[in-house]
Amino acid sequence: MTRRYSAVSLFKEGLNAQKGWQKAWRSPEPKPRYDILIIGGGGHGLATAYYLAKNHNIRNIAVIERGWLGGGNTGRNTTVVRSNYFFPESTALYEMALRLYETLGRDLNYNIMLSQRGIITLAHSEAEMEMAARTVNAMQINGTDAELFDVDDVRGVLPLINLSPEARYPVFGGVWQGRAGTARHDAVAWGYARAADRLGVDIIQSCEVGEFLVEGGRCRGVKTSRGEIRADRVAMVVAGNSSHLAAKAGFRLPITSYALQACVSEPIKPALDTVVLSPATGTYASQSDKGELVIGGGLDRVPSYGQRGNLPVLEHVVSGLLEMFPSFRQLRLMRQWAGIVDVTPDSSPILGESPLPGLFMNCGWGTGGFKAIPAGGTLLAHLLATGKHHDVSRPFDLDRFARGRLIDEAAGSGIAH
Amino acid sequence: MQLFPCPFCGPRNESEFHFGGDAGNLRPEGFRDVTDGQWTAYLHERNNLRGPANEIWMHMTCGEVFSMERDTVHHGVAQAIALANGGGDDGMAH
Ligand SMILES: Cc1cc2nc3c(=O)[nH]c(=O)nc-3n(C[C@H](O)[C@H](O)[C@H](O)COP(=O)(O)OP(=O)(O)OC[C@H]3O[C@@H](n4cnc5c(N)ncnc54)[C@H](O)[C@@H]3O)c2cc1C
Numbered sequence: 001m002t003r004r005y006s007a008v009s010l011f012k013e014g015l016n017a018q019k020g021w022q023k024a025w026r027s028p029e030p031k032p033r034y035d036i037l038i039i040g041g042g043g044h045g046l047a048t049a050y051y052l053a054k055n056h057n058i059r060n061i062a063v064i065e066r067g068w069l070g071g072g073n074t075g076r077n078t079t080v081v082r083s084n085y086f087f088p089e090s091t092a093l094y095e096m097a098l099r100l101y102e103t104l105g106r107d108l109n110y111n112i113m114l115s116q117r118g119i120i121t122l123a124h125s126e127a128e129m130e131m132a133a134r135t136v137n138a139m140q141i142n143g144t145d146a147e148l149f150d151v152d153d154v155r156g157v158l159p160l161i162n163l164s165p166e167a168r169y170p171v172f173g174g175v176w177q178g179r180a181g182t183a184r185h186d187a188v189a190w191g192y193a194r195a196a197d198r199l200g201v202d203i204i205q206s207c208e209v210g211e212f213l214v215e216g217g218r219c220r221g222v223k224t225s226r227g228e229i230r231a232d233r234v235a236m237v238v239a240g241n242s243s244h245l246a247a248k249a250g251f252r253l254p255i256t257s258y259a260l261q262a263c264v265s266e267p268i269k270p271a272l273d274t275v276v277l278s279p280a281t282g283t284y285a286s287q288s289d290k291g292e293l294v295i296g297g298g299l300d301r302v303p304s305y306g307q308r309g310n311l312p313v314l315e316h317v318v319s320g321l322l323e324m325f326p327s328f329r330q331l332r333l334m335r336q337w338a339g340i341v342d343v344t345p346d347s348s349p350i351l352g353e354s355p356l357p358g359l360f361m362n363c364g365w366g367t368g369g370f371k372a373i374p375a376g377g378t379l380l381a382h383l384l385a386t387g388k389h390h391d392v393s394r395p396f397d398l399d400r401f402a403r404g405r406l407i408d409e410a411a412g413s414g415i416a417h
Numbered sequence: 418m419q420l421f422p423c424p425f426c427g428p429r430n431e432s433e434f435h436f437g438g439d440a441g442n443l444r445p446e447g448f449r450d451v452t453d454g455q456w457t458a459y460l461h462e463r464n465n466l467r468g469p470a471n472e473i474w475m476h477m478t479c480g481e482v483f484s485m486e487r488d489t490v491h492h493g494v495a496q497a498i499a500l501a502n503g504g505g506d507d508g509m510a511h
């Protein structure tokens with residue numbers, strides 16, 4: 001039985017030199033068959049397993065991960081959570097996720113370090129202010145929180161930003177979402193893993209899926225580096241590898257893969273207590289609890305599976321940040337890295353059954369799927385358990401590309417997030 | 418900074434180039450005969466290969482459109498062929 005974390009258990013272990021902690025999840029041998037098999041042990045895969053067990057009482061499940069839990073994009077992102085999208089379909093999806101995040105720590109008995117410090121998306125011209133007003137109206141109509149900020153409001157949340165009218169990108173105001181913020185990304189993966197394991201889910205690491213078992217035109221399981229595993233239903237939740245696995249299953253996806261980069265500065269005293277995003281300079285940043293500035297920006301321009309990123313975009317992002325915050329010029333960059341993200345033509349995810357019956361998909365989150373993990377897990381679990389779409393996931397089915405009902409969030413959602 | 422080979426200008430900075438999609442993704446012809454599936458495949462579906470890939474690129478500085486064989490993992494370029502004047506054998510020449 002997994003031990004519950006509490007103030008008392010922390011205190012006791014403090015006295016006991018931290019020697020009494022147990023492993024947070026088991027490492028079982030794969031069984032030859034499961035009711036449901038999930039490929040990919042990132043946040044979305046683990047959340048799917050957790051909600052299948054918790055909401056649908058399906059326990060004979062495995063999550064198969066070729067590397068280690070959360071070693072994909074879930075462990076590489078800049079941890080921003082928010083629901084400030086433009087279209088009603090998107091707000092329903094990301095707002096569902098943000099609401100679940102708000103109680104997730106208690107739900108999982110795991111501190112995911114959610115910090116609702118607010119996000120300001122800056123507007124740098126009169127025209128951008130008009131678009132900002134339109135965005136705020138849309139968000140309010142769609143039922144999430146939003147405010148239009150003027151320059152004085154911006155000064156209130158960003159005391160260090162250059163507000164000079166002579167700035168290269170003068171600030172006119174922006175869109176504020178107060179319930180947005182950050183959460184600890186590893187903790188989200190680990191919290192779901194521990195909670196799913198406690199409900200009986202087998203989490204199998206260092207196990208790569210290579211091929212699908214197809215019989216009678218249906219997916220019946222997978223071939224892995226540790227043998228064949230059969231299952232009635234299979235889900236692929238493999239950000240950065242979706243097209244590659246889809247090709248093995250015999251279909252193509254509307255996805256192009258790019259590297260998305262991020263970097264952190266050396267740690268400093270608290271200097272930035274909100275998330276700031278500027279579409280014009282191509283930069284966003286927040287400060288971590290350790291004191292590092294966590295800096296991100298747009299996609300690399302060259303489609304790639306090279307998980308390191310290239311220089312032109314990094315230069316652009318950092319110069320954008322220094323343009324806005326001249327006092328950050330003295331900071332040193334500590335680390336830079338990239339993840340491979342799967343980008344769809346409308347910058348919205350794909351949730352639904354794949355062209356191979358029995359194989360389901362949760363992919364195409366592009367630059368912004370961390371914030372969506374609780375919803376992605378809930379919705380894919382619903383699909384796998386009932387065989388039918390939840391109202392919130394229906395618009396994100398693959399068939400939207402054939403029906404022409406794209407949910408084009410490329411502009412509505414700002415830049416990479 | 419990576420250099421890409423423009424068949425017209427020679428090696429130039431990667432930031433001067435624009436990605437144009439899969440080589441050989443031909444527009445389906447015959448208005449009435451094109452199914453939803455064919456149209457979706459042409460407009461939206463991509464090979465998105467991990468490893469060697471044959472792609473269309475444009476050198477924005479001079480306007481040259483060409484096909485490039487490129488490895489999407491290590492970014493090595495095998496060859497770049499102009500599409501103008503019948504160059505290339507991927508059916509994209511005009
Ligand atoms: C630099 C960067 C910054 C980002 N910033 C943000 C942000 O601030 N906010 C936000 O909301 N989103 C952000 N994102 C996007 C976000 O990280 C992703 O959308 C999200 O993590 C996707 O989660 P996932 O569970 O689908 O994928 P992953 O976490 O990538 O999990 C997929 C897993 O599948 C495994 N896998 C792949 N192929 C196989 C196989 N054949 N067999 C077995 N396992 C396999 C992988 O090893 C991996 O662990 C950012 C991304 C990057 C790269």
Ligand SMILES: [Zn+2]
Pocket residue numbers: 423424425426427476478479480481
């Ligand atoms: Zn040229």
